[in-house]
Every structure is written in structure tokens, then in C-alpha cells.
Amino acid sequence: MKPKQHLDFKILKLAILPLVLLFLGGGVEAQTENGVKKISGKLDYKSYLIPKYYHSPTFALMDFSYAIKGDADSLFVPMKSQILGRSTSPIYPSPTTFEIDLPIQPNGRFVNFDKKNSSKQGVQVFYTQIGLNMYGDSYLDQLEQNGYQSVTLNSETEQISEGTLLIYASDNKQVFPKNWGKDKKMFTDDDQVTNLETGYTLATIKGDGSIQFSRDSNGVMDLLEPTAKNDAPDFSEMGLVEAYNALIDLLKERYAYTKKRNLDWEKIRAKYQDEIKDAEKRKDTGDYFIAIKDLSISLKDAHVQTSSYDMALVSKYYKKLGELWGGSLGVSVVELSDGRFVVTTIAENSPAKKAGWVVGTEIVSVNGKTPAEHMEDIPINTSKGTDESIALERINFFFNFPIGTNVAVAYKNPNQTKPQKVQLVTQDADSFTYSEKSCDSNESDLQISYKFFNEGNIGYIRWKNFEEIPVTLATYEGFLSKVNDRKGIIIDLRGNSGGLLILMYTMTSYFFSEQNPAPLNWLDLYNYDPKQHEFIKAGSNNMKIYSPKSNLYYSGKIVVLVDDKSASAAEYFSQYLQSQNRATVIAEHGTEGAGGILAVVTLPKKQVFTYTGGQTYFANTKEVNLEGKGVTPDIRVPITLENELKKQQCEDVVLQTAIEFLTSDKE
Numbered sequence: 001m002k003p004k005q006h007l008d009f010k011i012l013k014l015a016i017l018p019l020v021l022l023f024l025g026g027g028v029e030a031q032t033e034n035g036v037k038k039i040s041g042k043l044d045y046k047s048y049l050i051p052k053y054y055h056s057p058t059f060a061l062m063d064f065s066y067a068i069k070g071d072a073d074s075l076f077v078p079m080k081s082q083i084l085g086r087s088t089s090p091i092y093p094s095p096t097t098f099e100i101d102l103p104i105q106p107n108g109r110f111v112n113f114d115k116k117n118s119s120k121q122g123v124q125v126f127y128t129q130i131g132l133n134m135y136g137d138s139y140l141d142q143l144e145q146n147g148y149q150s151v152t153l154n155s156e157t158e159q160i161s162e163g164t165l166l167i168y169a170s171d172n173k174q175v176f177p178k179n180w181g182k183d184k185k186m187f188t189d190d191d192q193v194t195n196l197e198t199g200y201t202l203a204t205i206k207g208d209g210s211i212q213f214s215r216d217s218n219g220v221m222d223l224l225e226p227t228a229k230n231d232a233p234d235f236s237e238m239g240l241v242e243a244y245n246a247l248i249d250l251l252k253e254r255y256a257y258t259k260k261r262n263l264d265w266e267k268i269r270a271k272y273q274d275e276i277k278d279a280e281k282r283k284d285t286g287d288y289f290i291a292i293k294d295l296s297i298s299l300k301d302a303h304v305q306t307s308s309y310d311m312a313l314v315s316k317y318y319k320k321l322g323e324l325w326g327g328s329l330g331v332s333v334v335e336l337s338d339g340r341f342v343v344t345t346i347a348e349n350s351p352a353k354k355a356g357w358v359v360g361t362e363i364v365s366v367n368g369k370t371p372a373e374h375m376e377d378i379p380i381n382t383s384k385g386t387d388e389s390i391a392l393e394r395i396n397f398f399f400n401f402p403i404g405t406n407v408a409v410a411y412k413n414p415n416q417t418k419p420q421k422v423q424l425v426t427q428d429a430d431s432f433t434y435s436e437k438s439c440d441s442n443e444s445d446l447q448i449s450y451k452f453f454n455e456g457n458i459g460y461i462r463w464k465n466f467e468e469i470p471v472t473l474a475t476y477e478g479f480l481s482k483v484n485d486r487k488g489i490i491i492d493l494r495g496n497s498g499g500l501l502i503l504m505y506t507m508t509s510y511f512f513s514e515q516n517p518a519p520l521n522w523l524d525l526y527n528y529d530p531k532q533h534e535f536i537k538a539g540s541n542n543m544k545i546y547s548p549k550s551n552l553y554y555s556g557k558i559v560v561l562v563d564d565k566s567a568s569a570a571e572y573f574s575q576y577l578q579s580q581n582r583a584t585v586i587a588e589h590g591t592e593g594a595g596g597i598l599a600v601v602t603l604p605k606k607q608v609f610t611y612t613g614g615q616t617y618f619a620n621t622k623e624v625n626l627e628g629k630g631v632t633p634d635i636r637v638p639i640t641l642e643n644e645l646k647k648q649q650c651e652d653v654v655l656q657t658a659i660e661f662l663t664s665d666k667e
Contacts (some may be wrong), residue, residue: 035199327426385593466499498568595626
């Protein structure tokens with residue numbers, strides 16, 4: 001084998017943990033006589049993702065030859081070469097520990113580092129890894145091979161900065177690099193090598209570029225958490241003003257879309273500074289929470305949110321909302337696709353009912369403003385990322401004001417040509433009685449469920465989020481086992497709040513075959529580098545995914561349903577299948593627009609602040625894929641009064657559109 005001139009290992013970037021592998025060297029220390037018999041190690045982590053998702057992790061030694069030979073970005077480590085270990089402590093609290101017994105002879109690929117004798121067998125090289133075992137079997141398959149490893153990369157050079165590798169030699173005639181050459185890079189033509197003894201040898205790569213070899217029977221290969229990728233600042237012990245300023249300083253430096261959203265962080269700091277100072281002076285953490293909440297909503301980013309484990313703070317916030325919106329005219333309003341604002345529901349004992357309004361009454365003006373102008377004055381109580389989703393949030397409170405507010409309304413009832421004017425006074429919103437039909441179903445309580453339509457020819461499945469891995473995958477595979485001969489399937493992601501991107505990609509993989517896999521290089525990811533103080537493009541990769549079980553591969557037509565509450569991983573799922581021409585997206589509205597990578601900050605008094613800490617763009621462009629725009633539906637179901645009345649009779653007009661699409665043989 002001719003070594004590569006430069007090993008540029010590519011990293012698979014998903015929303016959670018970095019897939020890390022590879023490189024550095026120099027200097028050798030003497031080996032002891034005994035070969036390594038067992039591997040032990042620990043993972044001392046800070047990331048909240050580990051205890052959240054890794055309930056039953058897999059620890060394994062993984063074949064490093066794919067990185068050394070330069071094809072790690074296109075191949076997954078095969079099961080036959082994996083050496084499985086076992087947990088020796090609970091996953092929580094940190095650190096978690098593991099052990100791996102070594103076989104007499106492993107089953108990895110051999111790599112020959114002897115440039116003078118190409119006929120030598122070479123050695124096998126392994127790294128340790130924690131894997132998220134989603135299928136519940138023993139080995140790590142495809143995207144399960146994504147987690148912390150025993151080596152870390154330098155974010156600037158993408159070369160190994162430190163860590164451990166395990167080397168196996170079948171005899172004492174094999175060699176391994178003992179230091180780098182003049183190019184200061186390993187696995188290149190000028191590497192200097194040293195002979196290895198038979199069996200297993202542990203190579204510890206240190207930050208100064210030196211390598212220490214060991215033959216101790218118990219080799220230690222700790223898993224390493226890259227600090228730059230998992231920096232979750234904790235400001236919880238600071239004062240309120242100090243923590244606020246630290247948060248703004250952090251966002252000024254690390255918020256992913258400052259330029260896109262044209263944010264002036266010093267103006268933002270000044271806007272809430274007095275509220276924060278006053279809250280600290282009065283020791284009122286409730287008002288502090290409200291100010292931070294208002295800040296997060298003002299950024300118009302669905303990933304920027306404030307929450308708290310202290311229910312007293314949350315209750316105070318909702319009390320404030322009650323003061324703003326506790327009064328109502330007792331109606332619901334919808335903006336139709338033709339631009340009109342019409343009444344769709346009316347409470348029996350409401351001021352609107354007494355004024356003669358009916359379903360279909362068109363609102364012409366509110367307090368002298370057009371409905372569109374009035375909408376701009378309505379505050380929102382949650383983070384939304386697109387103009388469309390903000391408008392949908394606001395229209396829910398179209399006629400909500402403080403109790404006792406006089407509201408001047410111009411309106412037209414059906415078949416009227418001239419507007420009428422009326423003055424109405426808002427009443428307690430909780431005092432109204434609505435008579436609309438309840439459309440709740442038992443499915444709403446389930447994490448995932450499926451059924452069939454059109455005499456069984458169309459499969460339908462929906463799930464709440466990409467979080468509950470075992471039950472979601474088990475039910476999903478059960479569904480796929482029954483749909484191979486169906487005319488099409490409908491995947492309903494309306495209201496899906498997102499979650500784990502590894503699970504998202506895994507669930508899309510069932511729609512691609514090993515003969516025709518799907519690429520993962522459709523997006524470019526930019527991470528913040530604290531050393532360079534800017535967002536740096538992560539290494540691309542040529543990895544491809546396909547159904548982990550060939551008998552569950554589905555090749556038929558797919559429709560994905562989304563709405564304005566489909567967020568994050570649900571959006572990536574839809575957009576990925578859409579980009580690969582594997583699905584048609586049908587919706588009334590675009591999705592939430594929660595793009596980029598989530599980051600977390602801890603604030604005083606059990607408050608958690610999340611923000612977008614990484615940028616994602618369509619590959620080889622600077623066009624954001626989701627942030628601020630969401631998924632664009634292929635087919636938009638129009639918002640009409642007729643459809644709104646159908647919904648009140650529990651008809652699902654979006655689902656019906658999907659069924660008609662699949663049965664019409666349209667492409």
C-alpha cells in the first residue's frame with residue numbers, strides 16, 4: 001500500500017455528538033514484555049446529551065484502517081471487525097466506565113506501514129467508541145457509529161491532537177509509525193517506523209506530538225469529549241445582571257445567524273438592561289425570567305428559547321399573559337388564502353354573538369386598522385422562526401385584550417356588501433362556551449402509531465418527536481414490514497417537535513437501498529471555533545446511508561405532511577427526503593424554520609436558555625436550508641372557509657389531499 005500524502009479525515013456532522021477519528025505522532029518509549037489483554041476506560045462528559053440518549057450504550061473497539069486508508073468518509077466500520085465491550089458503571093452520573101476483553105486475533109483490515117517491504121501483512125489499528133445503539137442489537141451499524149471516541153481532532157488542522165489507539169501485530173516483523181517526518185504528519189511517505197512485538201500494543205498520542213507505546217496487560221483507552229464542540233456555559237452562580245451580560249456577550253460572539261437577522265447585540269443588551277437591573281435590585285427572579293423570555297422571543301428564532309424548572313417563575317410569566325390576553329370577544333379568526341380575515345367559531349354567550357356575527361363574518365378593521373396592521377400589534381408568547389409561523393401564532397389571539405377593553409370593529413356578514421361598525425367590550429375569555437365538535441383521537445396520546453387507508457392500499461404513520469428511540473424504531477419497523485406492496489405511504493409530522501438528528505437520518509435510511517444509497521453531504525455545517533473567533537466549515541464527507549435491514553427497504557411513493565409546528569429534526573426529515581426526490585411534502589403552512597445546531601446555556605434560578613450555535617446551508621452554497629424559512633411544501637392546501645368548516649366536522653383536509661394525491665397516479 002502506498003500511504004496517502006496527506007490524511008484529511010472527514011467527519012460526519014449531525015445534531016448531537018461529533019464523529020471523531022484521527023492523527024499525530026513523534027517519539028517512542030520502551031515496550032514492556034507483556035501484551036495488552038484487556039481494555040478499560042471512562043467517559044468523563046459534560047454534555048447533557050449523554051444521559052438523555054445513551055441509556056444502554058455500546059462500547060466497542062472500531063477498525064481504524066478505513067481512516068488510515070482514506071476511505072473513512074465513504075464506508076462504515078463493518079460489524080465483523082468490531083470488538084464489543086460492556087458498561088461497568090451507570091451512564092449517569094459522569095464519568096461512565098467500560099471494559100473490553102480482547103480476542104486472541106481480531107478481524108480488522110491490515111495496514112502495512114513498511115515502505116521498504118510491501119509484501120508484509122501489516123497491522124490492525126483500533127480506536128474505542130461509545131455508540132448509541134438504536135436497534136437494540138449488539139453491533140454498531142451505520143449511523144450508530146457516531147459518538148465520542150478515544151482520539152480527538154484539532155479543530156484547525158483536523159489532525160489528531162491527542163488520544164489512544166490499539167495496534168495488533170500477528171508477529172514481531174510488523175511496523176508502525178514512531179514519529180512524524182519532516183512534514184509533521186502521520187501516515188505519509190516520510191513517516192519513521194518502529195518494530196512491534198507480537199500481539200496488542202497501546203499507542204498513546206500526546207498533545208506535544210509524542211507517542212508512548214505500552215504493553216501493559218490492562219490498556220486504558222478513555223473516551224474524549226472535544227471541549228470546543230460541547231461548550232455549554234454555566235452562569236447559574238452569577239448575579240442576575242452579571243449572568244445577563246455574560247449571556248449577551250456569548251450570543252454576540254456565538255449566535256449563528258447574527259448577520260442573517262441583522263442583530264445589534266449592544267442595542268439588544270440596552271433594551272432589557274434596566275428590567276434586569278430592577279429585577280436584581282428587587283430580588284424578583286420572576287421578572288428576570290420574563291425579561292429573558294421576552295429577549296428570546298424577540299430574536300424570532302425557533303431554537304432560541306427560555307425555560308425554567310422553577311414553576312413559580314413560569315406561573316408569573318403566564319399571569320402576565322393573562323393580564324394581556326385575559327379578555328376576549330369570544331371568536332376565532334382565520335386568514336384565508338385570498339387575504340380575507342373571517343370568523344370561524346363563535347361562543348354562544350359572547351359579545352360577538354350578541355352583535356350578530358356568524359361563521360364567515362369578514363373582519364374589515366380593528367380599532368381603525370386593517371386586520372394585517374392589527375396583527376402587527378399582537379404580542380407572541382413563544383419563539384417562532386418564520387414570518388408565517390409568527391402570523392399563525394398571533395392570529396390565535398386576534399381578539400384578545402385585557403378584560404374590559406373597548407374594541408371598535410368594522411365587519412361584513414355573509415352576503416353583505418357594506419361594512420357595519422360596532423363597539424364591543426371584551427369579557428373574561430374563560431367565561432365563554434363553545435359548541436364546536438371535539439375531534440380528539442386516542443392516537444394523540446401515543447408516541448407513534450399507524451393505520452391504513454383506501455382499502456389498505458395506503459399506509460399512514462405519525463410520531464410526536466425524534467426522542468423515544470426504542471418504541472419509535474420498533475413501531476416504525478413494524479409499519480414498514482407491512483407496506484412493501486402498498487400504493488404509497490403517508491408520514492404525518494404535523495406537530496412533531498423534532499429531536500435527535502441521528503434518529504432522523506436513521507428513519508430516512510429505510511427509503512434507500514444499498515444499491516442506490518443516499519448521500520449525507522447535502523448540507524454544509526459551520527461550527528464556532530473559539531480559537532479563531534469565527535464560524536468554520538466542518539469537513540465534508542461522502543458517506544451514504546441505506547436501509548439497515550434490506551427486507552424493510554421501501555421503494556414506493558411517499559408523502560410527508562407538515563405544519564407550522566413541525567420543527568428541527570422533523571423539518572430536516574422532510575427536507576432531506578424532498579431533496580433526494582423521495583417524498584412529496586403537503587401542507588397548509590410552511591414549517592417552523594428551526595435550522596442550525598442547538599446550544600445550551602444555564603442561567604440563575606433553574607433557567608435554561610437555548611440558542612442556535614451552528615449554521616447549516618445547502619451544500620456548496622451560503623443559502624440557509626431552514627433557518628427563518630422552514631420547509632417549502634410541494635403542494636399547499638388552500639385555506640378556505642369551506643375547508644375550515646370541514647375541519648370543524650373533524651375532516652382532515654390535508655390528509656385527504658395526500659390520499660387523493662397518492663391515488664391519482666400523479667408524479
